[in-house]
Amino acid sequence: MDKIKEKLQQTSQATRSERRGRFISFLALILILVVVIAIFWFVAAKGLATFFQNHINVGDFLSGKTWDPSVKGANGKPEVGALPMIVGSFLITLLSALVATPFAIGTAVFMNEIAPRNGAKILQPVTELLVGIPSVVYGFIGLSVVVPFVRHVFGGSGFGILSGTFVLFVMILPTVTSMTADTLKSVPRYYREASLALGATRWQTIHKVVLRAATPGILTAIVFGMARAFGEALAVQMVVGNATLLPHNLVSPSSTLTSVLTEGIGNTVMGSLQNNALWSLALVLLIMSLFFNVIIRIIGRKGELR
């Protein structure tokens, strides 16, 4: 009798495995959270050291035009003006998004509205494949095709913002296109039918109904592409010329946050000012990536309300 009672009151095998499984899977989830917090903690600690340990003024860092951390400037402080890189990064990101947007929207509309059969049959698998092409491959093609082309047409060395823009344009095009196409697909069919039934032409339906309804999704796709362009390192580093100067035109060699980071981290000593300054650039990169995230969220929330 007691044995049965004991057995009934004990936690069963199933309960124990349930608890264990739930606990282990929860640990895995928490691990991801810890990783994210650790990334922010480490990069912020390193990046802020420039300002707290080396006493560099944040304003000077963000607005200074000379980047040469091993040399002391006129005011007796090292030259760590990150403006050239910040300008370079923003310029390349904005330009490539500006070029990619019409192409991406046009292609997505073509796939969904104009030639849903043949267009989608060719374009869909190709864009999906191109999303997966490694960025170094884009960099290599940029180096062997785009840079000589730019040099030939616009003169100069061929390295610069323009080449970077071309490379990033092709790189983010598949991403933005396939995200835009997904949004267009989610616009309900009866929107189109209602518009056509009112006597609107296909073009009127597309730009007055379909694109309007899909605007939040398209904006998300563009911001997503910009975030990718902003954070891309190697492909840009290979074609941008890597001169830490303010770009005075689109074909002069310049640099981005990511390109300076990939070049510099290996050539500086841990803990030195030169190294800390690079980590500050990484911190800027991190904050910008957060910023893009917030924008995407805001767009998503606004899109939901309608």
Added chain:
Amino acid sequence: MNAKTADKIATAVFYAIAGSVILILAFLLGYILISGFPKLTWQFLTTTAKAFTAGGGIGIQLFNSFYLLLLAMLISFPIALGAGIYLNEYAKQNWLTTIIRTAIEILSSLPSVVVGLFGFLLFVVHMKMGFSILSGALALTFFNLPLLTRSIEGSLAAIPNLQREAGLALGLSRWETVTHVILPAAVPSILTGVILSAGRVFGEAAALIYTSGQSAPALNFGDWNPFNISSPLNPMRPAETLAVHIWKINSEGIMPDASAVSAGSSAVLVLAVLLFNFLARWLGRRLYHRLTSSTN
């Protein structure tokens, strides 16, 4: 201008845009494959790289890429699986879940170079692991986790609730339902997600430059003891992967045939991504038929 003319012009413009995009994409793929194809010989794929003379191969880099991919997947898959299970089967709608979901989203949008630098700081410098395959695999894990977790969560969410109810009705615990009912049903789409993310990991370079390093020391392919320094299996040796190799010889290399070698390596990378894509689709479909015994 009347509406019909505008419509015709717009249609023509859309055709032009789509045509030019197809041209760009076709040129891209064609250029990679055509310029790289003559390089793809058995000798190129298996011999070691040469730094100063022409005619080097990519044997070690290719092996490193696959080994690193395998290690990264071995580490990230169990974590992503656990996280995916918890998110889809157990997580309640509360502040913690919201925070974790946001964290996953942020991690997936971080520039890979930042993930690489974090890996460098934590593993290479603080934990003194040096430039090693293990550091690289851990950095790639961070890079891979958010996407893999979301893909696994999506695969689990696609399993109808009927299956869960059936499991619970049979007296199984939730965990038993997950492991014996839900997971087997989700295997095809989980596998598809894993292979697709493998394609992404295979081509990643920015996260590896400062974690697994940029050098490929000679390996002795007769020695499979993972504790020997020249063994291919040693996880503590520096390992330049194929993607890093392309970047390295193009930005700092003095190799006379750098562009030919990079063309060949690029073709290998693209073919590998293609292969991963086809494999994912084919295996997913096949497993689905096998497990559900559907006929079409």
